Amino acid sequence: TTIPVIAVDGPSGVGKGLVTRWLAQRLPGWHRLDSGALYRILALSAHRRGVDLHEARAVAGLAPRLDIRFEGASEDDERILVDGENWTHDVRRESTGALASKIAAAPEVRAALLQRQHDFRQAPGLIADGRDMGTVVFPDAALKIFMDASPEERAQRRLKQLSAKGIQATLAPLCEEIRARDERDRNRPIAPLKPAEHAEVVDTTGLSPEAVIARVEELVQRYG
Numbered sequence: 001t002t003i004p005v006i007a008v009d010g011p012s013g014v015g016k017g018l019v020t021r022w023l024a025q026r027l028p029g030w031h032r033l034d035s036g037a038l039y040r041i042l043a044l045s046a047h048r049r050g051v052d053l054h055e056a057r058a059v060a061g062l063a064p065r066l067d068i069r070f071e072g073a074s075e076d077d078e079r080i081l082v083d084g085e086n087w088t089h090d091v092r093r094e095s096t097g098a099l100a101s102k103i104a105a106a107p108e109v110r111a112a113l114l115q116r117q118h119d120f121r122q123a124p125g126l127i128a129d130g131r132d133m134g135t136v137v138f139p140d141a142a143l144k145i146f147m148d149a150s151p152e153e154r155a156q157r158r159l160k161q162l163s164a165k166g167i168q169a170t171l172a173p174l175c176e177e178i179r180a181r182d183e184r185d186r187n188r189p190i191a192p193l194k195p196a197e198h199a200e201v202v203d204t205t206g207l208s209p210e211a212v213i214a215r216v217e218e219l220v221q222r223y224g
């Protein structure tokens with residue numbers, strides 16, 4: 001018997017966190033993989049050790065050694081522990097997202113994180129959040145959701161999200177960063193951001209969080 005996976009992919013700031021956390025509550029006992037956090041942690045770890053982010057093999061080499069723990073079910077009580085240290089705040093910075101998308105274009109880095117991502121697939125099931133969950137990491141996922149929204153709307157949402165965490169940001173540069181990161185993620189030759197074949201595309205532009213959840217609930221019901 002294979003352990004079922006729900007893949008939730010899409011660009012940054014589209015609400016994947018909201019949807020995957022909601023699904024984790026909706027489906028008792030299911031595990032959740034925040035694959036973006038793995039790329040963020042690896043980028044930050046390399047940066048802190050003074051490893052050149054262009055040295056893909058050196059960066060990838062750090063991946064198996066990192067002791068990573070995720071705690072807390074909601075965004076507010078989230079704690080990310082790396083080698084026993086609390087990295088939550090630094091991992092969530094927009095600048096860390098930008099570093100992550102730079103190392104994420106390297107095949108060596110993606111390969112190094114593949115096994116770590118597969119390790120999250122445990123009974124009774126996994127909800128996987130990322131860019132290539134449905135296309136590359138879990139191509140046999142039972143349900144593949146691809147979320148999208150305009151960059152402007154995503155920048156607005158990200159701004160709110162950051163300010164709720166006490167992180168200061170302003171809209172125009174945030175919008176620029178989001179666009180630049182999207183471009184890198186969509187145009188890279190390996191595992192580019194795109195809907196998987198048979199993915200259910202959910203355009204969330206103009207939708208409230210409740211409306212997005214209602215749409216996802218429909219999809220979950222349909223897939224039994």
Ligand code: C5P
Nearest residue numbers: 012035036037039100101104130131132
């Ligand atoms: O989702 P999050 O913003 O945390 O992801 C940070 C970056 O990590 C993304 O912009 C992307 O470049 C990379 N990433 C990826 N594949 C994933 C998840 C994240 O390439 N599955």
